[in-house]
Amino acid sequence: MQTADKLKRMTEAELDAATGKDGALVIESYLPSYRRGCCNCNARPVVKGIINGKIAYDGDMCGPCTWGDAASQFPSNWNGDA
């Protein structure tokens, strides 16, 4: 499984360019990061949102804390019908 641990974070300019006129950032995929535990419950991995191979959403919560359902503990459930 691919992880976000080796990916770079987007710069502010790249984030601006990826943000739509409505202010929404459209994440392409979500990848797990195992470096740190969830800030809420300390579970790993935590959720990172990826655009163009870089981290656009630098989350610090695990799947269940991000999305509020137990199935989200599995990164394989983070990207729809993966």
Ligand SMILES: [Zn+2]
């Ligand atoms: Zn959590």
